[in-house]
Amino acid sequence: MPPLNLTQQQEQYLRDNFQLSYHIPYLDVCSKKISLKDLDVLEIGGALPASLVIEHLECNSWSAVEAPSYDIELGEANQFHRNHKEQQKLIDLGHRYRHFYCNAEDLGDEHLNQYDLIFTIACFEHINRLPLAIEKMLQYLKPGGKLFTMHSPIWSAFDGHHLPIGIPERFDTQLPDSSYIFQPWGHLLQSRAATFTDIASRFDREFAEEVIYNTYNSNHINRYFSEDYWVVFEASGFLIEEYQITFPRNPSPEIQSALEGIYPGYKQFGNNGIYAILQKPSASVVTF
Template identity: 35%
Template sequence: MDELSNMCLKHNMPRYQINAFSNFLCDTVFDGKDVLEVGGSALPRELTLNFLNAKSWTCVDILDEGSYQKDKYNDHYKNEFVYKLSEAHPSHIENDYTIYDGNIENASKLEFRKFDIIVSITSFEHILAMPQALIQMKALLKEGGVILTHHGPVWSCFCGHHAWISQTLNFNSEGIIPDFAHLLYRPPEFYRIMESRIGSELAGQLMLQVYNEPRVNRYFYEDYISFFENSGFTKVEYSPYFEREVSAELLTRLMELHPGYQNFSAYGMYAKLTK
């Protein structure tokens, strides 16, 4: 664990990635395996190929210009060639480290290579076409292969809106956006509350992002369970991570507003799907 932490910190990787890999390493061995990463794409060769000793590491990620990860890990992307997913070709099977820009549900061109493991860290909450994505990931796995996902915040948690306007106005900013505001208020109510706190311009941007922009999929914790259990995998295992207690009064209100859902305490989910 200390060696993993030191490796991640050396490459300026956030704590949640260290926690995710700690879970992954309890469930599987990467040594000699062909690995597909969904989202992320900033993990360095020193971690993936040297420390984890994967045989190959392939990543499918959406890498728009000006994206958060391209800005934060600029040197990494300068040193690694990024293919468009539509450019995937069987000749790439010779590569031990490859990044593709695109959506995982459109990754049928990668089927020239089958993977032992698919990993994903804080990315599943951004996948809109979840059933199609799971179908495609399953097709890319070898028999007996696994998907390991560590994702959140999910829509049903206190900051599940996952909003990011700036470094000082985002889902991590304490005391600015009320907990569960995206689940408790309709857009006009949300706008009025935020306008009184941050002004009309920022409140308008925030409202648009929280309720309309396709940055997150707005799936509740139980939705992921349903998607996973109906995806045709032979074994599905899951558990919540970082649970935050919700008062009985607030839980009753949330359940009234969102019938059929009960888990509003889980920030995210760790899941293992076996083909």
């Protein structure tokens, strides 16, 4: 059966018109855990189309939040702005489907205690003020509301550099030295200086500067290790209903030992991402 009980034609329409790929199976995982029908949902880090979340899944409302700096830096534009059919749906739905361009932590007070569910995928690794953002998410939820997150790759993963750039066409990628930018966990094993020297020697200084910026300086990733997410979640005020490290690719014993030596206190380098469901505590009842 197609994910979310979509027909093959519906799924192809979503992929073609909205460039949805991992979004569909992740939403499917969420919908199997939490019934979305009649819920007021806040999506952070994306904007699933109204035809999917309002018409097909029958959510009561869907509010999408995207950080404009992320789209600008990566040169991305939200897909539903290019789809005239979807635009008409938005007009017809009014406040049942809304879209906000701001950081998750910057939504106004009118969003406090308004949502049954916060849905966020492939996003938490990009939020730089993650503890503050999660603190605000707790406030946006109604008592008993839930937060669903699946995010990867995180900084401690083998590809945690999360480079948004590839090898430029001017290089011959058939040559062994030009077939990769980082070896697995290379962004963690090499210093910034060593990375620059390595990339410049195999490519050129111009490309090395781009790699250094996007790996170590750009705001498009937060560089949180796997254990950091647990600490943030545990201190957030949420109840941790489910928590799993996901997509395993374990380093060799030699690399594991080297990573633990460079980063004392960290041991989880084998997971590419994290899956969690957090719950806001229900309102306490005061008795006299």
